Amino acid sequence: MHAEIKGLNEECGVFAIWGHENAAELTYYGLHALQHRGQEGAGIVTSDGDTLHLHKGNGLINDVFKQEGFSRLAGTAALGHVRYATQGGGGYENVQPLVFRSQKDSMALAHNGNLVNAHALKNQLEAQGSILQTSSDTEVLAHLIKRSGHLPMEDAIANALGMIKGAYAFSILTENQLFVALDPRGLRPLSIGMLGGAYVVSSETCALDIIGATYIREVHPGELLTIDDNGMTTKRFASPLKRTLCSMEYVYFSRPDSDLNGINVHASRKTMGKQLAAESPVEADVVTGVPDSSISAAIGFSEATGIPYELGLIKNRYVGRTFIQPSQELREQGVKMKLSAVRGIVAGKRVVMVDDSIVRGTTSKRIVRLLKEAGATEVHVRIASPPIHNPCYYGIDTSNKGELIASTTNSIEEIRELIGADSLEYLTTDGLEKSIVQDKDSVEHGICNACFTGNYPTEIYPETLLPVYKG
Numbered sequence: 001m002h003a004e005i006k007g008l009n010e011e012c013g014v015f016a017i018w019g020h021e022n023a024a025e026l027t028y029y030g031l032h033a034l035q036h037r038g039q040e041g042a043g044i045v046t047s048d049g050d051t052l053h054l055h056k057g058n059g060l061i062n063d064v065f066k067q068e069g070f071s072r073l074a075g076t077a078a079l080g081h082v083r084y085a086t087q088g089g090g091g092y093e094n095v096q097p098l099v100f101r102s103q104k105d106s107m108a109l110a111h112n113g114n115l116v117n118a119h120a121l122k123n124q125l126e127a128q129g130s131i132l133q134t135s136s137d138t139e140v141l142a143h144l145i146k147r148s149g150h151l152p153m154e155d156a157i158a159n160a161l162g163m164i165k166g167a168y169a170f171s172i173l174t175e176n177q178l179f180v181a182l183d184p185r186g187l188r189p190l191s192i193g194m195l196g197g198a199y200v201v202s203s204e205t206c207a208l209d210i211i212g213a214t215y216i217r218e219v220h221p222g223e224l225l226t227i228d229d230n231g232m233t234t235k236r237f238a239s240p241l242k243r244t245l246c247s248m249e250y251v252y253f254s255r256p257d258s259d260l261n262g263i264n265v266h267a268s269r270k271t272m273g274k275q276l277a278a279e280s281p282v283e284a285d286v287v288t289g290v291p292d293s294s295i296s297a298a299i300g301f302s303e304a305t306g307i308p309y310e311l312g313l314i315k316n317r318y319v320g321r322t323f324i325q326p327s328q329e330l331r332e333q334g335v336k337m338k339l340s341a342v343r344g345i346v347a348g349k350r351v352v353m354v355d356d357s358i359v360r361g362t363t364s365k366r367i368v369r370l371l372k373e374a375g376a377t378e379v380h381v382r383i384a385s386p387p388i389h390n391p392c393y394y395g396i397d398t399s400n401k402g403e404l405i406a407s408t409t410n411s412i413e414e415i416r417e418l419i420g421a422d423s424l425e426y427l428t429t430d431g432l433e434k435s436i437v438q439d440k441d442s443v444e445h446g447i448c449n450a451c452f453t454g455n456y457p458t459e460i461y462p463e464t465l466l467p468v469y470k471g
Contacts, residue, residue, distance in 0.1 A: 013037035186221035273300025280425030288312030347375030
């Protein structure tokens with residue numbers, strides 16, 4: 001994927017395991033599979049039944065964890081997290097899992113998503129005497145749980161979850177239990193698997209595959225799972241609402257080998273490409289996709305039109321992260337370093353360039369230029385999602401509205417001129433939904449299209465913080 005150069009970033013990935021002698025090592029491998037969901041920090045907490053052991057740091061998984069460090073992560077239960085610095089910004093203190101210790105017990109929290117009422121809850125907690133140690137919205141849940149300290153842990157968590165709003169997939173590890181919860185609309189993905197007798201929880205099913213676990217099912221919206229040595233129990237902390245799983249998980253973020261809500265990501269992207277071809281055909285000689293997340297849609301476009309698919313763009317996989325920078329100048333330089341056009345494929349050809357989205361337009365402009373500099377006679381851009389008009393409040397950095405090219409220009413034609421394409425068309429919102437949702441009338445199926453339509457599935461508070469890069 002090319003989140004680093006595009007300006008779209010997922011907040012994080014969560015992985016947990018209960019009941020395995022190699023819990024820490026397996027969590028390390030699981031986080032490797034989820035590395036695309038966050039590259040700013042990583043952490044693992046383990047439980048040996050008496051104590052929680054933590055190791056975390058800024059950077060990639062390989063930078064944070066070395067072989068000698070696993071000897072300190074004792075126990076048969078583990079909770080891991082990879083993070084992209086959005087709400088709360090960077091810094092060691094915000095790297096998850098967050099661990100909270102008290103005289104009686106301890107707990108570790110890992111979270112994927114964004115709480116839209118975090119600001120209001122922080123004000124309330126501080127007014128009641130709480131001292132917040134981080135700027136992360138994840139810490140809010142820990143304080144809310146502790147306020148119900150007289151209740152059993154499961155009930156205290158359920159009460160706390162009833163007070164938060166937004167998108168969240170939470171995992172909470174104590175000395176002797178693992179708790180897992182998903183928001184009532186299921187905005188973020190979260191799955192359960194089994195590895196022998198061990199339970200495994202992951203933001204994406206690809207991480208289950210990496211460690212050889214068997215997929216069991218998704219965590220249901222509004223569900224709280226309790227996992228311990230007696231097995232797994234479930235309860236509802238909220239009535240499930242119409243599912244609105246983030247559509248950008250299918251379009252861009254999730255790995256193509258993951259399944260979300262029973263739908264394979266690669267297959268859904270191919271369908272998007274086919275739908276895009278039906279809506280916006282064009283005469284051309286070759287189809288190419290922008291590596292990596294757009295390749296599936298490009299293949300679908302090719303199959304539907306009969307125009308040959310070719311590797312017209314190559315990603316340099318050995319460029320370091322020097323160019324992951326917020327400024328437009330460095331963002332454009334990052335595109336130049338990470339992508340190359342294959343002259344022998346595109347020279348003298350009319351090229352269809354399929355991409356998954358356009359955020360600021362910087363990347364698209366540069367790629368069109370790369371293709372034309374390599375000899376393409378025409379470059380027709382086809383986007384396998386609708387124009388992004390609105391920011392996301394649920395854990396994805398889509399920047400503020402003023403930076404979104406579809407919000408600052410009046411028409412698709414203006415965007416086409418800005419990026420230098422010979423033609424530009426987007427997938428329609430109906431076409432996107434048709435490509436993903438198998439049963440529109442089912443409560444269990446549905447997607448969030450808020451970044452395209454502005455129809456947010458939850459209340460958005462005036463103080464709601466946008467998950468934008470602050471690292």
